[in-house]
Amino acid sequence: MAVRAGVVVTGTEVLSGRVTDQNGPWVARQLLEMGVDVAHITVCGDRPADLTAQLQFLADQRVDLIVTTGGLGPTADDLTVATVAALCGRELQLDAELEQHIDAIVQRWRSRMSTAVDSEPLNAGIRKQALVPDGAQSIAPTGTAPGVAIPATGPLPAILILPGPPRELQEMWPAALESAPVAAALAARSEVRQSTIRAYGLSEADLAATLRTAEVEVPEFGDLEITTCLRLGELEMVTRYPDSADAAYAKLSAQVAETHGRQIFSTDGSTIDDIVATRLSGHLIATAESCTGGMIAARLTDRAGSSAYVTGGVVSYSNEVKSDLLGVPAEMIAEHGAVSEQVAASMAEGVRRRVGVDIAVSTTGVAGPGGGTELKPVGTVCFGIAMADRPTVTRTLRLPGDRASVRALSTTAAMHMLAAALA
Amino acid sequence: MAVRAGVVVTGTEVLSGRVTDQNGPWVARQLLEMGVDVAHITVCGDRPADLTAQLQFLADQRVDLIVTTGGLGPTADDLTVATVAALCGRELQLDAELEQHIDAIVQRWRSRMSTAVDSEPLNAGIRKQALVPDGAQSIAPTGTAPGVAIPATGPLPAILILPGPPRELQEMWPAALESAPVAAALAARSEVRQSTIRAYGLSEADLAATLRTAEVEVPEFGDLEITTCLRLGELEMVTRYPDSADAAYAKLSAQVAETHGRQIFSTDGSTIDDIVATRLSGHLIATAESCTGGMIAARLTDRAGSSAYVTGGVVSYSNEVKSDLLGVPAEMIAEHGAVSEQVAASMAEGVRRRVGVDIAVSTTGVAGPGGGTELKPVGTVCFGIAMADRPTVTRTLRLPGDRASVRALSTTAAMHMLAAALA
Numbered sequence: 073m074a075v076r077a078g079v080v081v082t083g084t085e086v087l088s089g090r091v092t093d094q095n096g097p098w099v100a101r102q103l104l105e106m107g108v109d110v111a112h113i114t115v116c117g118d119r120p121a122d123l124t125a126q127l128q129f130l131a132d133q134r135v136d137l138i139v140t141t142g143g144l145g146p147t148a149d150d151l152t153v154a155t156v157a158a159l160c161g162r163e164l165q166l167d168a169e170l171e172q173h174i175d176a177i178v179q180r181w182r183s184r185m186s187t188a189v190d191s192e193p194l195n196a197g198i199r200k201q202a203l204v205p206d207g208a209q210s211i212a213p214t215g216t217a218p219g220v221a222i223p224a225t226g227p228l229p230a231i232l233i234l235p236g237p238p239r240e241l242q243e244m245w246p247a248a249l250e251s252a253p254v255a256a257a258l259a260a261r262s263e264v265r266q267s268t269i270r271a272y273g274l275s276e277a278d279l280a281a282t283l284r285t286a287e288v289e290v291p292e293f294g295d296l297e298i299t300t301c302l303r304l305g306e307l308e309m310v311t312r313y314p315d316s317a318d319a320a321y322a323k324l325s326a327q328v329a330e331t332h333g334r335q336i337f338s339t340d341g342s343t344i345d346d347i348v349a350t351r352l353s354g355h356l357i358a359t360a361e362s363c364t365g366g367m368i369a370a371r372l373t374d375r376a377g378s379s380a381y382v383t384g385g386v387v388s389y390s391n392e393v394k395s396d397l398l399g400v401p402a403e404m405i406a407e408h409g410a411v412s413e414q415v416a417a418s419m420a421e422g423v424r425r426r427v428g429v430d431i432a433v434s435t436t437g438v439a440g441p442g443g444g445t446e447l448k449p450v451g452t453v454c455f456g457i458a459m460a461d462r463p464t465v466t467r468t469l470r471l472p473g474d475r476a477s478v479r480a481l482s483t484t485a486a487m488h489m490l491a492a493a494l495a
Numbered sequence: 496m497a498v499r500a501g502v503v504v505t506g507t508e509v510l511s512g513r514v515t516d517q518n519g520p521w522v523a524r525q526l527l528e529m530g531v532d533v534a535h536i537t538v539c540g541d542r543p544a545d546l547t548a549q550l551q552f553l554a555d556q557r558v559d560l561i562v563t564t565g566g567l568g569p570t571a572d573d574l575t576v577a578t579v580a581a582l583c584g585r586e587l588q589l590d591a592e593l594e595q596h597i598d599a600i601v602q603r604w605r606s607r608m609s610t611a612v613d614s615e616p617l618n619a620g621i622r623k624q625a626l627v628p629d630g631a632q633s634i635a636p637t638g639t640a641p642g643v644a645i646p647a648t649g650p651l652p653a654i655l656i657l658p659g660p661p662r663e664l665q666e667m668w669p670a671a672l673e674s675a676p677v678a679a680a681l682a683a684r685s686e687v688r689q690s691t692i693r694a695y696g697l698s699e700a701d702l703a704a705t706l707r708t709a710e711v712e713v714p715e716f717g718d719l720e721i722t723t724c725l726r727l728g729e730l731e732m733v734t735r736y737p738d739s740a741d742a743a744y745a746k747l748s749a750q751v752a753e754t755h756g757r758q759i760f761s762t763d764g765s766t767i768d769d770i771v772a773t774r775l776s777g778h779l780i781a782t783a784e785s786c787t788g789g790m791i792a793a794r795l796t797d798r799a800g801s802s803a804y805v806t807g808g809v810v811s812y813s814n815e816v817k818s819d820l821l822g823v824p825a826e827m828i829a830e831h832g833a834v835s836e837q838v839a840a841s842m843a844e845g846v847r848r849r850v851g852v853d854i855a856v857s858t859t860g861v862a863g864p865g866g867g868t869e870l871k872p873v874g875t876v877c878f879g880i881a882m883a884d885r886p887t888v889t890r891t892l893r894l895p896g897d898r899a900s901v902r903a904l905s906t907t908a909a910m911h912m913l914a915a916a917l918a
Binding site: 084085086087088089090091092096097098099100101104110111112113115116117118122125126129133147193239277280281284299301303308310358359361364365366367368369372373374376377378379382383384385387388389390392393396397426428440441442473474475476477479 | 507508509510511512513514515519520521522523524527533534535536537538539540541545548549552556570616617662703704707722724726731733781782784787788789790791792793795796797799800801802805806807808809810811812813815816819820849850851863864865896897898899900902
């Protein structure tokens with residue numbers, strides 16, 4: 073890949089770990105999908121010297137484009153444009169048209185504010201946001217902060233300056249790509265393909281063994297850039313390759329499918345959530361959750377349009393709710409314990425009957441840190457799937473990690489059980 | 496602050512935006528709380544040249560300590576230790592005792608594997624993980640990968656190498672701090688205090704105005720390092736300062752409290768989740784969720800020990816479930832619409848009665864992208880709080896953003912309504 077880029081994320085709240093950065097990963101994904109090689113992401117606080125050092129570092133690494141995020145607000149600690157302009161030796165000029173544009177946006181916003189705001193600092197802020205370095209192109213704001221695209225300057229690469237709020241940045245992205253400085257920087261990029269295989273219940277070691285075999289048997293294996301990543305029990309294998317390596321990837325993916333077909337659930341980029349949503353079309357689903365406490369329902373309803381198949385569910389955290397709302401017999405809980413396949417089955421059947429749907433999923437387990445026993449240690453989770461005209465299926469897993477890990481792994485396991493039941 | 500640190504996060508899956516990094520923010524928070532100034536976080540893929548460039552950059556920035564995360568696995572693409580050793584000009588030596596220690600861990604893990612694993616690659620991997628640079632100190636693994644602490648080498652600072660899995664890294668952190676190379680690098684750090692004020696429903700502009708006033712009125716305001724951050728409607732103001740600025744911070748926080756007391760909900764670091772959990776002590780709570788789809792229940796049950804006060808809840812996504820499980824009259828839904836304060840009140844009262852608890856919270860709204868009307872556009876969310884022996888309280892908010900934003904803002908709004916009701 074000929075064209076390289078670096079991303080600089082600014083903001084003390086990100087550097088200090090109080091806010092999770094969404095922009096670096098998002099920009100990196102966009103660039104990679106376009107065939108641009110992202111070499112570095114760096115994070116700095118709101119200190120001009122540190123920002124300058126990172127920009128200079130990326131320039132020294134000979135990237136063709138730097139994308140910065142954040143630091144475009146109206147206040148004094150928002151310094152990105154001034155810092156970049158100084159590094160490039162470009163004077164800041166007031167763009168009167170841009171100033172009017174921002175002013176109109178701020179006036180609209182101001183008219184909805186309950187409290188009075190001083191005009192003077194407000195106007196100073198607007199003027200500051202309308203400053204554009206000499207020879208740069210501004211990117212129209214979707215919030216109040218415009219972006220700036222600066223052409224390559226001597227040894228410095230093209231620099232694209234975007235605001236920090238993820239929604240603003242993402243909405244401005246298409247216009248930013250079309251700006252002359254960015255388009256010129258990315259002109260030489262080569263198209264790459266990216267293919268993803270996802271498996272559930274496959275170990276990294278087993279996939280690594282298959283890849284070692286493929287390395288010997290697949291011609292042009294070296295043209296395939298493979299990364300694997302294990303996350304919540306799902307193993308993802310992403311391969312990037314030029315058009316010329318199409319046949320090599322076809323051979324590799326056939327070998328992986330042959331060896332691990334039982335664990336592979338996606339070869340077209342779809343996630344387990346996509347698959348469950350597709351398979352739920354024409355069905356109605358309800359949930360009965362104990363240890364996952366609503367996470368499965370929240371995940372199912374995360375998708376636009378999910379009201380077509382999600383009717384609802386019950387979070388039966390206490391035994392009383394299991395009995396009162398789901399009809400789980402108190403004697404069953406007393407005999408087998410709340411964490412048992414019997415109770416999981418009864419919960420799923422109970423919510424299915426109660427809500428009148430054709431498929432229901434249940435969880436009951438020990439999320440920890442307390443509540444574990446020798447027979448049912450922390451991480452023991454029972455699942456149930458009840459469907460119309462079919463025997464109820466139950467399963468017990470021992471999931472590793474702390475409370476958050478057990479709950480997240482349980483939610484993902486339930487999604488995979490749903491996908492299998494609906495296949 | 497005299498002591499500066501940088502963090503290098505390695506891993507193509509992080510650099511390419513497929514996995515959200517947790518380590519950089521976590522390490523930064525630990526260091527900041529100890530009084531170490533974190534200047535840079537950098538992210539690179541599994542390419543030695545890029546890793547070397549980032550390490551050299553941080554050394555050039557004169558940090559006293561570099562912490563790296565990831566790249567310690569047994570396979571060939573895990574290159575951190577070898578790359579750092581090469582940069583420091585230190586030979587790798589096999590630590591036989593460490594090799595035995597890792598081997599024992601791997602044997603235990605292997606005995607639980609279902610599939611057979613080749614011995615030779617496995618042993619090669621163990622040997623690789625037991626290589627320690629000359630003069631470095633190994634940090635005992637909590638997974639299979641040991642950490643390494645390397646003393647400052649000529650112009651290079653001390654380098655602490657930790658594994659990528661967040662749980663392993665976090666468990667190894669205390670031992671890493673005690674290692675001689677890290678302890679020496681951090682010896683000169685000065686104690687700093689960090690205080691946090693959290694407000695809900697306060698705008699950044701209003702707080703900025705208060706801070707501008709304080710800048711003039713508070714002596715030694717310049718010793719206070721203030722960052723503000725708005726997230727899900729909560730405005731967080733974090734101030735770091737030396738002991739000597741205690742009085743300045745006391746004056747500042749008093750001014751902020753005087754001006755914005757109504758919106759401030761925390762001055763001691765506690766989150767709204769902490770506050771709700773504390774106030775729920777001695778109560779029993781249930782939820783009735785429509786647009787949040789289980790997110791409030793999931794958030795309440797996220798905490799260890801929440802079973803003491805969370806009994807459960809109902810996700811009533813469809814109107815039928817609102818009526819059948821919560822007893823919301825169908826005529827009420829027909830007359831006022833499912834998104835109405837009447838229905839929100841009826842949902843909260845319904846679940847409270849049905850489950851037999853003393854407080855219940857409900858949500859019903861238009862999360863979007865579809866379903867909006869002129870009167871009830873996307874983002875319109877009605878909330879209800881039903882309590883024993885008190886009139887039910889309802890409220891309607893218009894929340895900005897996309898589906899995920901509306902759902903997240905609704906969940907946080909519900910937490911604040913709960914905290915207020917229980918105050």
